Amino acid sequence: MNLFLMCFTAGECFLLSFLLFFHPLKENLYANRWLALFLFMMGTAFIGVYFSKTTAGINYPYVFQCINSLQFIMAPALFLSTLYFADPVKIFKKKDLSHFAPFILYVFIEALFVARGSDFMKQRLFDIGDNTILIRDLLPLQLLIYVLLSYRVLLNHQQNLQRITASFKGINLNWLRYFLLILALITFFWINDALLGFSLLLQITPLIYTGSIFFLAYFSIRQRTVFAFNQQELQEISVLLERPQQTDLQKTERLSAKELDLYAQKLHTLMTTDQLFLDNNLSLPMLADQLGCSIHDASFLINKLSDGNFYTFINQQRVEQAKKLLSSGKNSELNMLGIAFASGFNSKTAFNTAFKKYCGMSPTTYAKRYGST
Incomplete structure (x- = not known):
């Protein structure tokens, strides 16, 4: 594995973590700080690769053990970040501590193994065919589980948005969905490195890691405030979405x-x-x-x-307005984008999707069939 690329990727993670933690626009503050923690832990994981492949792990065993233990914080930090993005007024509760149980348990057991001069991370769990599953091999599986859980939170978020807004542009967390898909790709290569060992994939793994962090940075810095309401409105919305x-x-x-x-x-x-x-x-x-x-x-x-819901009700009103404009021949004065904006939609895509859903045909087809000549 290319150690230079591993160290370079670690630097990417640390830089992106710093930018998210001290977000200049103060958007989604708590969510971004949990996301920053996730990326910082990911950076330490790449540093851990360097320690394991060089004499640094032997020369600084306690530092190496600390780096290993921190990796169990990664997945819970990602999940909590997603929860904060989806819930406008989420607060950290005692039950959230349960996500850090593997980390606490690992630290406790690792302390016992360090006292005996051994590495708990390399302890054997069981064998699958010719592969031996070690404690460290649980890390990519843990991350995969939390990526899936985070994706489920996003799906619920999409449904909840329909209860409070008629336009998802900028607040649908699609960027976070892409973020999770990239993490799924990273996790796949991590699982291959830990368990499967396909040689071709191992050769390109460092490049995949490095490139993926660039894309993670691209999607994370494009975010907008998810719920741009005052505090009282946020409290009401939070209660509404819980029910x-x-x-x-x-x-x-x-x-x-x-x-x-x-x-x-x-x-x-x-x-x-x-x-x-x-x-x-x-x-x-x-x-x-x-x-x-x-x-x-x-x-x-x-x-x-x-x-x-609110989304359905408002968009039906907008579609009815668009039908009036199209049947009156306004499409000869305005293009379809103009019709969309004149009907209350903020994008042509949203307009086409809603129109087809409630009319069973595209706006263009409707204009040809019912428009005045």
Whole structure:
């Protein structure tokens, strides 16, 4: 394994860790600090490779043991970072400490082995065919499990966004999804290095590691603030996202018949007269403010009246507006991007996706079929 590239990759990790920890724009502060911890631990793992391949591991055994133990922090730090990105007001709880149980256990046992002059990381667990599984081989498997858990958090985040916004641009954490996919690639090569030993893959492993860190840096610095709301709104949103969609009976009980009728009339006015849906930055907190009710009440109102979430309700309004513009011949004055913006969408992709979903055809097909000549 190319030791120069390993040290260079470690430097990449440390630099990116520093930039994320002291993020100049202070965006997603706690999430980025956990992500910084993950990358710092990854950097120490690459330094550990250098120690294991040179006399440094023999000359500085205690440093080497410390580096080994820190690797068990990597995967939990990644997962907690993902949780902080997905939850606007997450706080660290006692149950989160459970993710660090392998690290604590390893440190305790390693201390006993160091006292006896041996290396716990190289202790044999079991054999699979001709391969001997050591304690250190658990590390890539641990990381793989946490990458999958983090990806599941992102999928839930995508569904939750539909309850509070009609536009995912910049806040859907797609960059983190790519980040995790790259980590999955790194983990695959790590597993091959630890367990499989395919020679061709081993030869390109240092290059894969080095290039992957560049891409991790590219995606991580492109992030935006996920929930750009004030603290009170964030608290309400956090509680709302923690609760599953309510039944129709629960929706009715939350608002009295009189309140439901009053808010329904206001909502109708906001959509038909004020055309609030044309604001492409419209969110559930903004709509709740216009209605003069809480975020919870606004969510329940929409669920009750439309039998859907905020995302579905607003985008249906926008699609109806686009249909009016297309059938009136406005597409001869505005291109499809202009129609999209004039209907409240903030991108042509979002416009096409929503239009096909609710109309069963593309905007172009609809204009040809129903547009005035």
